[in-house]
Amino acid sequence: MAMVAMHDDMFTAEAIADPYTYYGRLREEDPIHWNELYDLWVITRHDDVVWMTRHHELFSNAVFRNDPRPAYPAIHESDNALYDYVRQYQADQFIQFDRPEHLDMRKVVHSYFTPRSMEAWRGFVKNAITELLDAVEDKGRMDVMKDFATPLPVLVIAKMMGVPQEDRPYVRHLAEKLLNIGRGEAERMQPLVEGMQGMIEYVAPLVNERIDNPGDDFISVLAQGEKQGVFTRHQVLVNSSLLLLAGHETTINLLCNGTLAFMHHPDQWALLKTDPEGLAKRATEECLRYDAPVKSIQRLAAHDVDMRGKTLRKGDRIRWFITSANRDPETFAKPDTFDITRDPNPHVAFGNGVHHCLGATLARLEGQEAFKALAQRFPNLHLETEAFEYQPSITFRSVKSLPVAFN
């Protein structure tokens, strides 16, 4: 067995600030690595990640339902009951199921998210971006994270859920509590559970209403799934807030990490400004590859599986790292270069296979319109600091704030 002379603590300041060096070294030296400290297989090569996503029968998504191990990073012992609530809540999301149930559940929500359906949202996204940028324009500066990337996905999701205008600040308040799902602080369970319970209480009457009077919103789609016998009521309720749990932090990170990549690569920012309309699509793909919003995805081995001479045992915990797969030199030429014309760009920022991100088209659309608008409206955009802190998470690549000026 290959011995790797590196520490297994994935939460050190160095590994959080620069995951590319840490996981890149694992990819070179021990691509199927057993992390003793967290009782976890760490998978880092692009071809292995793609292979695993295509063999969904070998790697179970029912992580919250079937992984009895405690939360990590650790939480306060007195919060264990809260963590049980979180596990039960998460376990009922359709993404936490395997086939055959997963296929039936995904079919219910599938047509809502096709590229064709999502294209109809471009106008709404553009308007939301215009409003958010109008609000900061006169100040000459903003925190991209707080003023732009955080509110934009909530505006879109609230509209998709059919939330009345006057309730949107409340939904945004709950959405910010839900962001604790990806955080590392020991006290994160309390606000997370408040967010989850708050969402269930808020959504419950909307579900009742749309069971009887369905509209064209996402909650109506889920309610239809209940009528068809695919979802229980609890599943409808938790899947309603899945839009926020899966689509909020991820979009924030795409917009922040992408903006930061442009600021660190003035040549690529200059290039984008020459043709924002024409380059926005490929540029967004490169942002997704270069500094992906999601760092890693969890699975449980559903069978014993041999990979590169190692045996993953049934029930073993697994994380594959998008972060290193997207910089794999076997797949990408000059993988550490940010090149917004890169094509093809087979990054795995949205995963792959049967669990491929359902909201990928929406995320892409938000990224494209956001980077385009920044390039068109704030061509002098520049960073106000070079000191960035990241959330202590191995799931998300989340900068804590991103102050910029544009005068």
Next chain:
Amino acid sequence: MARKLCLRVDHNICVGNAMCESIAPQVFVLNEHRQSEAVNPAGDTEERV
């Protein structure tokens, strides 16, 4: 001799997750809207398609 396949992608259903392209790249490619096109139905074995 294998049968001749006739393939068509329904763009109202395709979510563009590129599963098809990664399994049978001779047959399927994603178009500029990231939706699948069956460019060459005879490009791979029927079993694989």
